[in-house]
């Protein structure tokens with residue numbers, strides 16, 4: 001062992017650049033699930049954006065994977081306190097998906113196969129801040145990690161990066177999703193430690 | 200009849216919530232299935248406990264612990280039924 005681990009023995013860790021308050025670094029990729037893992041055949045897969053007026057923009061798997069894709073590397077932060085640096089994904093930027101969407105709504109609810117939901121303001125999805133990804137580390141995204149496709153919003157706690165995502169509903173008012181209803185924070189900024197309602 | 204505030208519930212709620220709840224009968228809001236809480240399928244190392252209906256897999260309850268609080272969300276249950284001590 002070449003490195004003496006700081007903070008061993010319960011002493012408070014020194015702040016590490018890139019690590020939000022209260023988080024520790026992991027090299028694993030823990031799997032957290034609130035239910036059974038849905039298995040979605042690619043020929044049944046669909047992703048849609050539905051505006052507040054009910055206008056629907058929809059992509060099947062072939063259409064979706066034909067869109068311009070980006071490969072990017074980001075740090076991710078789970079509310080259960082692990083962070084993982086330098087994760088590499090490939091997918092479609094939300095900016096691309098919203099190109100032809102006319103909407104005046106400021107909020108969205110992400111919906112997933114299996115019934116999971118999470119709310120994210122529209123501003124947090126645009127300007128290169130979020131993607132719908134279908135590859136992790138150069139491989140097709142495994143169902144346990146949210147495949148065929150999941151949302152990635154790396155600047156918010158990872159529960160906002162909905163696994164098995166299949167759509168976004170535009171909303172005029174912010175509404176709580178699955179964990180937000182259960183006591184978690186409406187916004188979830190790891191740098192402000194917005195873990196729970198009232199934080 | 201007179202209208203009271205929630206303090207009037209104190210005694211009855213203490214009776215409900217200070218007992219072992221695993222024998223309480225839930226009614227699932229999704230499919231109207233009834234069963235004791237002990238029969239829920241619980242998913243655990245999630246950000247909280249998620250209890251799903253054994254019949255339709257809808258979420259019946261969520262329990263989130265923080266260092267200082269506990270949130271119990273029961274939107275998936277239309278009713279809880281408990282036997283009274285004789």
Ligand SMILES: [Zn+2]
Nearest residue numbers: 227230252255
């Ligand atoms: Zn049910």
